[in-house]
Amino acid sequence: MVQARGVSVTSVDAMVEGVHFRLQAGWATPAEVGHRAMAGALSDLAAMGADPGEAYLVLGLPSGFGEERALELARAAAALARQSATVIAGGDVVRAPVLIVSVTAVGWADRAEELVGRDGARPGDLVGVTGRLGGAGGGLALMEGRATSTPANRALLERARRPRPRLAEGHALAAAGVHAMIDLSDGIATDAAHIARASGVELRVEVSSLPLEPGLAELCAELGEDPWRLAAGAGEDYELCFCAPPDARARVEEAVRALGEVDVTWIGEVAEGQPGALLVERGQQVRLEGFEHRW
Amino acid sequence: MVQARGVSVTSVDAMVEGVHFRLQAGWATPAEVGHRAMAGALSDLAAMGADPGEAYLVLGLPSGFGEERALELARAAAALARQSATVIAGGDVVRAPVLIVSVTAVGWADRAEELVGRDGARPGDLVGVTGRLGGAGGGLALMEGRATSTPANRALLERARRPRPRLAEGHALAAAGVHAMIDLSDGIATDAAHIARASGVELRVEVSSLPLEPGLAELCAELGEDPWRLAAGAGEDYELCFCAPPDARARVEEAVRALGEVDVTWIGEVAEGQPGALLVERGQQVRLEGFEHRW
Numbered sequence: 001m002v003q004a005r006g007v008s009v010t011s012v013d014a015m016v017e018g019v020h021f022r023l024q025a026g027w028a029t030p031a032e033v034g035h036r037a038m039a040g041a042l043s044d045l046a047a048m049g050a051d052p053g054e055a056y057l058v059l060g061l062p063s064g065f066g067e068e069r070a071l072e073l074a075r076a077a078a079a080l081a082r083q084s085a086t087v088i089a090g091g092d093v094v095r096a097p098v099l100i101v102s103v104t105a106v107g108w109a110d111r112a113e114e115l116v117g118r119d120g121a122r123p124g125d126l127v128g129v130t131g132r133l134g135g136a137g138g139g140l141a142l143m144e145g146r147a148t149s150t151p152a153n154r155a156l157l158e159r160a161r162r163p164r165p166r167l168a169e170g171h172a173l174a175a176a177g178v179h180a181m182i183d184l185s186d187g188i189a190t191d192a193a194h195i196a197r198a199s200g201v202e203l204r205v206e207v208s209s210l211p212l213e214p215g216l217a218e219l220c221a222e223l224g225e226d227p228w229r230l231a232a233g234a235g236e237d238y239e240l241c242f243c244a245p246p247d248a249r250a251r252v253e254e255a256v257r258a259l260g261e262v263d264v265t266w267i268g269e270v271a272e273g274q275p276g277a278l279l280v281e282r283g284q285q286v287r288l289e290g291f292e293h294r295w
Numbered sequence: 296m297v298q299a300r301g302v303s304v305t306s307v308d309a310m311v312e313g314v315h316f317r318l319q320a321g322w323a324t325p326a327e328v329g330h331r332a333m334a335g336a337l338s339d340l341a342a343m344g345a346d347p348g349e350a351y352l353v354l355g356l357p358s359g360f361g362e363e364r365a366l367e368l369a370r371a372a373a374a375l376a377r378q379s380a381t382v383i384a385g386g387d388v389v390r391a392p393v394l395i396v397s398v399t400a401v402g403w404a405d406r407a408e409e410l411v412g413r414d415g416a417r418p419g420d421l422v423g424v425t426g427r428l429g430g431a432g433g434g435l436a437l438m439e440g441r442a443t444s445t446p447a448n449r450a451l452l453e454r455a456r457r458p459r460p461r462l463a464e465g466h467a468l469a470a471a472g473v474h475a476m477i478d479l480s481d482g483i484a485t486d487a488a489h490i491a492r493a494s495g496v497e498l499r500v501e502v503s504s505l506p507l508e509p510g511l512a513e514l515c516a517e518l519g520e521d522p523w524r525l526a527a528g529a530g531e532d533y534e535l536c537f538c539a540p541p542d543a544r545a546r547v548e549e550a551v552r553a554l555g556e557v558d559v560t561w562i563g564e565v566a567e568g569q570p571g572a573l574l575v576e577r578g579q580q581v582r583l584e585g586f587e588h589r590w
Contacts, residue, residue: 001343001407004299010384012351012399016391048296056307058353058397089305096311097392102353104307104399112296 002054002089005108009115011044013037013105017062017098027143030069031076032161033101036236038077040185041105042084042165043238047183049116049174050107052167054089055081057103060096073101084167116170120179121199121243127268130169130240130256133188134227135159135213137234138220147222153215163238169262172255173242181242186235188267189288192277195243202273203243207232207281211265232279233288243270297349297384300403304410306339308332308400312357312393322438325364326371327456328396331531333372335480336400337379337460338533342478344411344469345402347462349384350376352398355391368396379462411465415474416494416538420565423473423547425464425535426557428483429522430454430508432529433515442517448510458533464557465535467550473537481530483562484583487572490538497568498538502527502576506560527574528583538565 015021015037021028028036038055045052057077061070070093081088086105109115139160141147149157166183173181180199182191188205196203207228220227239262244252249266256264268280279286310316310332316323323331333350340347352372356365365388376383381400404410434455436442444452461478468476475494477486483500491498502523515522534557539547548559563575574581 001410002303002305003407004301004303004403006299008297008299008303008401010297010349010351010399010401012353012385012387012397014353014355014387014389014395014397016355016389016395018392019390054305056305056399058307058309060309060311060395090307092307092309092397094309094311095314096395097313100309100311100355100391100395102307102309102387102397104305104351106303106305106401108299112298115296 006110007112009045009048009050009107011041011105012102013041013044014100014102016100023099028161030073033099034073034077035080035162037101037103038080039163039165039238041103042086042167043183043185045105045107046165046167046170047181047240048107049114049170049181050109051171052084052086053106053108054087055103055105057088057091059093060100061093062096062098065099084165114174116174116178116181118180118182118195118198121195121201121270122179123201123270123272124246125179125243125270126246126249126266127203127205127270128242128244128252128264128266129188129211130166130264131262132211132213133237133239134216134231134234136163136236137230138213138216140234141219141223147219153219156213156215156219159213163236165238166240168259169256170240172259173240173252176252176255177248178242178244178252181240184237184239184241187233188241189232189277189279191241196277197275200275202271202275203268203277204271205268205277205279207279207286209265209267229288301405302407304340304343304345304402306336306400307397308336308339309395309397311395318394323456325368328394329368329372330375330457332396332398333375334458334460334533336398337381337462338478338480340400340402341460341462341465342476342535343402344409344465344476345404346466347379347381348401348403349382350398350400352383352386354388355395356388357391357393360394379460409469411469411473411476413475413477413490413493416490416496416565417474418496418565418567420474420538420540421544421561422498422500422563422565423537423539423559423561424506425461425551425559427506427508428532428534429511429526429529431458431531432525433508433511435529436514436518442514448514451508451510451514454508458531460533461535463554464551467554468535468537468547471547471550472543473539473547476535476537479532479534479536482528483536484527484572484574486536491572492570495570497566497570498563498572499566500563500572500574502574502581504560504562524583
């Protein structure tokens with residue numbers, strides 16, 4: 001039983017072995033799976049500007065998975081929850097043919113007006129993101145052995161394995177007056193389009209402005225790929241993308257910087273036009289393969 | 296976003312193909328799976344006496360499952376939610392090697408004191424149940440082909456396939472002053488022990504008093520099994536078991552009868568003693584195979 005506040009928001013996020021992660025050596029440990037599942041659910045709350053509340057953990061355990069690994073997974077989920085001011089308040093454990101982790105996260109606000117949706121972007125707004133992008137996509141390339149692990153790109157693996165939900169930043173951005181917000185679970189190309197369609201506007205994202213995770217450019221040189229494609233197309237960075245009126249620019253930057261974790265980068269603007277996201281490189285439209293089909 | 300009331304309760308319930316149900320012909324249809332998953336989650340809220348609120352549906356769909364069957368499943372879950380005054384307010388759909396359905400159900404009350412836990416049973420309380428027991432266990436025997444389908448036992452199959460969460464009854468029982476309550480998801484033997492241990496008391500259940508689902512006695516004759524064993528040991532009947540002070544007896548019976556769905560049957564009493572459930576048959580302790588190991 002939970003003492004309520006004015007309004008609640010609830011997010012559910014499921015991860016399935018073989019679909020969202022692999023447990024083989026070099027891929028994810030049970031702890032990393034628990035962390036990522038919790039991060040994904042909490043990140044949805046962050047994007048609404050909600051205060052964290054409770055989480056409920058469903059584990060589907062294959063036979064032979066073992067109590068020790070199940071505890072390792074649950075402890076890592078609980079550790080991230082604790083760091084995020086979230087209480088694990090219940091759950092369910094069932095048998096399953098592969099490892100399944102589903103997290104329900106509940107956040108709270110005193111009044112509906114304190115929360116931010118995806119549908120409030122207006123022409124003239126600036127488009128911003130927190131932190132750096134492409135870390136999870138670069139880390140995946142390393143895990144898949146498509147690129148060489150070096151000290152310089154270790155941060156990419158860390159980002160892929162232990163993403164940070166931006167709860168405090170989301171709350172600060174909501175308070176600073178952003179009009180719309182989303183967390184980058186699918187990649188900025190897809191997620192910007194979610195805001196655009198919900199708001200009935202066009203989001204123009206300048207790909208040369210995307211803040212790249214350190215080590216990503218070097219890794220992409222080895223892959224023979226444009227870094228912005230990985231930064232825009234790969235999911236699970238769990239940074240926040242938001243639209244803010246130009247006069248809130250300084251307030252937004254300061255609100256996020258004051259938390260001491262990440263900075264804001266302005267990557268585009270909102271225009272009237274056909275609802276959707278447009279990727280541009282110095283004013284010319286560019287295409288991200290597969291992007292048009294993902295929405 | 297949900298407008299909150301004073302306190303919330305949240306239940307999560309996951310079902311996995313091959314573990315909790317099978318999809319082969321004669322077993323469960325996708326609609327029945329959706330119904331049962333929703334029923335299981337809502338039943339937990341019923342046992343607390345909470346008012347129904349929202350549900351969140353996670354589907355893990357195997358490749359080739361098909362949109363049509365997924366919709367059939369979701370529609371059946373939504374239909375039971377609607378009948379239960381519950382709004383499906385979100386969810387997640389992922390790929391999975393087998394069909395997985397996880398439901399998070401949220402219920403509400405104005406004040407914590409309106410809710411009932413498992414820990415309030417007191418020596419001298421009467422133990423009661425709603426409705427009739429053994430339907431789900433009998434239905435399972437029919438689905439497994441261990442007994443013959445007849446017109447007389449059709450109700451058993453219906454109970455197994457489309458259990459009814461007792462939300463209105465749970466709310467009425469809480470208002471009538473029951474001290475402790477649980478829903479029968481594991482069977483009365485196991486679930487009575489949950490109340491007993493949480494309350495630090497002994498629950499004595501008279502197995503000859505268990506209200507049997509019509510058709511169960513005949514089916515058990517064919518199986519060569521005592522009907523009470525199936526009624527006490529099989530799960531998923533989703534009736535409510537509760538402990539009430541003797542002076543609330545008439546009020547409890549009337550509160551449930553007034554809803555027009557089921558009656559209350561008194562099946563035992565609460566005593567001081569080693570915390571646990573004791574099955575007795577006309578005063579003599581009887582043993583249910585496997586029961587001692589299930590808690």
